[in-house]
Each structure stands twice: as C-alpha cells, then as structure tokens.
C-alpha cells in the first residue's frame with residue numbers, strides 16, 4: 001500500500017532548520033514530498049520571534065488549504081510552544097505539537113490521517129526539557145549543527161526563553177560524534193547553531209568545559225574543512241576564542257556574527273543586555289586588528305520602546321564608526337509576556353520603518369566597501385547546489401556570496417576564486433586552478 005505523503009516547511013532561524021531536517025529524517029510512516037506540491041500532511045516549523053513570523057504562518061496555512069483543502073496541517077516549533085491555543089485556533093491547523101513532542105511526530109501521522117487524533121499534544125513541560133540533537137542535511141555541503149538550546153538571559157524584548165526553555169546542551173563528546181557523522185556524509189562546512197551557543201558548558205571528570213573547549217575539539221575532527229560560529233554574544237566572545245579562530249585553528253573561518261542590538265548604552269540598559277557598547281566595539285576592533293579581511297555581522301534592533309530620536313542617533317553614529325561588514329536589522333516587535341511589551345513609549349511603525357531603512361542603507365554601503373577591498377583577491381569558496389543562469393554560488397570564508405560559471409564538478413567542492421567584479425549579492429569571480 002502506498003505511504004501517505006508529508007511536506008515540511010520552516011519559519012525562523014538556523015536552529016529551526018536543523019530541527020525540521022532532523023524530524024523529517026525520523027519519519028518512516030510517510031514519504032517526504034516538496035512543500036509547494038500536493039501532500040496528505042503539511043508540517044510547519046513555526047517561529048515567534050516577531051509578530052511578522054506569526055503572520056507568515058497564517059498566510060502559509062491559508063495557501064496550503066486553498067491548494068489542498070483535504071490535507072492535514074501539523075504546526076510545531078516556537079510559536080506552537082509559546083501559545084499552543086492560539087496556533088490551534090488558526091483555521092486549517094489540525095495538530096499542534098509541543099517542544100519535545102515534535103520529535104515524536106512519526107507516531108502521530110497515521111492517527112491524524114485516520115481522524116483519531118488532533119488538537120494540542122504538548123508532551124514534556126518546558127522546565128524538564130532534555131536536549132534533543134539535530135542537524136540539517138539538505139544539500140550535503142553545509143550543515144546547521146544544533147549544539148545548544150534555550151536561554152537563561154533576561155533580555156526584556158525576547159520571547160525565546162519562554163518558547164525554548166532554560167539554557168542546555170549535550171556533552172561535548174556527543175557533538176564531536178555528530179560532526180564525525182557529518183564528515184562521513186561528505187559535509188564540508190558545519191555552522192554551529194543554537195540559541196545562546198557561547199553559554200555551552202559541560203562537566204567532565206570534575207572539569208568544566210566551555211565553548212572554547214568545544215571548538216578546539218571540533219577543529220580536530222577530520223573531514224570537516226570549515227566551521228562557522230552562527231552567532232555569539234559579545235560578552236561570551238572571549239579573547240581565546242578570537243585568537244584561536246583567527247590564529248591556530250585549522251578550520252574555523254574568519255567570520256563572526258555578534259549581536260549588538262543597540263549602539264546606545266541607555267537602550268542596552270533598558271534591554272537588560274549583559275554588556276555595553278564599548279565591549280562590542282573592543283571585540284570587533286580586536287578581530288579586525290588580527291584579520292582586516294574577516295567578515296563581521298551585527299544584529300541591531302530599531303524602535304525599542306523608549307528609543308528616542310536622540311538615542312537612535314547614538315546607535316547610528318556608533319555603527320557608522322564600527323568596522324562591521326553587514327547588519328541584520330530588526331524592527332522591534334512587541335512579544336506578549338515580555339517585560340518590554342509592558343513598557344510605555346512605544347515607537348511608531350513609520351519611525352521604525354525609517355530607522356530600519358537608514359541602517360540597511362548604512363549596511364549596504366559598508367558591505368560594498370568590504371567587497372571592493374577584496375576585489376582581485378583570492379578566497380576559498382564552498383560551492384553549493386545553488387545554480388542559476390549558468391552560474392554556481394557559494395560563500396567565501398569571510399562570508400561574501402560569490403558566483404562563477406557553472407561546471408558539473410563544482411557542487412560541494414571548495415575552490416580558490418579570484419573576486420573580479422562587485423555584484424548586488426556580493427561578487428562574481430573565476431576559479432584559480434592549483
């Protein structure tokens with residue numbers, strides 16, 4: 001008898017992608033099919049980091065039900081964990097799975113199709129959550145490897161601790177073993193992923209090991225040629241991590257992504273962030289002093305409640321001088337239940353839009369300058385299965401998107417590329433043999 005079909009889609013972050021991939025691999029009772037085609041079951045990994053992410057879920061379900069009215073819809077992930085009732089109330093949702101229950105999806109599919117189950121199945125209470133491993137294994141070139149989950153930080157705007165629970169991680173050895181498994185599968189690049197990965201810590205034979213110990217152990221795994229640290233808090237990005245990554249490490253790339261959130265210490269205080277702008281500045285300066293060609297990405301939130309024009313100008317002035325290479329700009333989004341959502345002095349949508357535009361413009365200018373500095377230089381590029389109009393795409397070590405003319409032997413290979421010409425996405429180049 002033909003197996004029913006299931007299609008997966010992911011909203012949100014790299015961690016969600018890793019978990020969707022792991023859950024999809026665990027499904028044996030149904031056959032996986034593409035999300036934009038017909039399926040008996042559609043399973044959507046949800047996000048709750050902004051109101052917009054929740055809006056996207058509603059729109060996605062409307063489209064699915066328009067396409068396949070009889071299909072079943074399973075919703076899981078952070079929005080489903082934060083407010084299962086609200087997700088269950090979305091027209092078209094048949095089953096909502098809690099944070100741990102999502103990893104047991106395989107046992108719910110056939111009962112759902114037979115109409116024997118539905119509604120909300122939450123499973124374990126957030127507090128007692130263990131750590132469930134996950135890694136993405138889509139195109140076998142790059143893999144998001146989950147090394148940590150949850151968070152204990154008190155950032156006043158953030159809903160993630162509510163959605164994902166307390167900070168936790170597995171033993172160092174189990175992550176190293178997963179990296180070995182990915183090497184056996186031919187993966188070339190691993191992106192270390194989690195919620196607050198710099199808080200990684202485990203006890204082993206009476207010794208506490210931290211994130212620095214973990215990256216040194218991973219660096220020794222044969223077969224993985226490149227590691228990227230997806231994002232790390234400035235107060236957790238220590239000198240030894242920077243010196244190791246940019247110095248003696250064999251495979252960690254000269255690319256850091258360091259959330260700032262605001263360039264105003266007043267706003268950082270209101271956000272209850274665990275650092276002040278001077279520390280962030282010092283970290284970026286240190287990286288650029290060691291490797292002027294390093295890629296440095298920065299997250300920033302605009303329109304936090306109480307962010308006056310003057311405080312925003314402080315952020316703009318700070319970022320204008322900071323030697324970053326690209327920004328991720330997020331308009332503040334009120335998250336129910338967070339301390340920030342209970343404050344006054346909310347910033348209007350129009351002002352948030354204008355502040356976002358100004359920072360994205362600044363980011364585009366700085367990124368263009370960074371690429372110009374690299375032109376005519378040679379960088380290692382890992383080519384992915386991203387082939388468009390006769391060109392194949394990949395990331396340089398320092399996080400510039402590059403394309404070269406397609407050749408069948410290129411997907412999944414790391415080649416030296418001379419960057420020839422600036423483009424909207426990064427740079428066009430040519431392979432340098434030898």
Ligand code: SF4
Nearest residue numbers: 151153155158160196
């Ligand atoms: S560090 Fe702050 S912003 Fe990041 S996940 Fe934790 S609480 Fe949220």
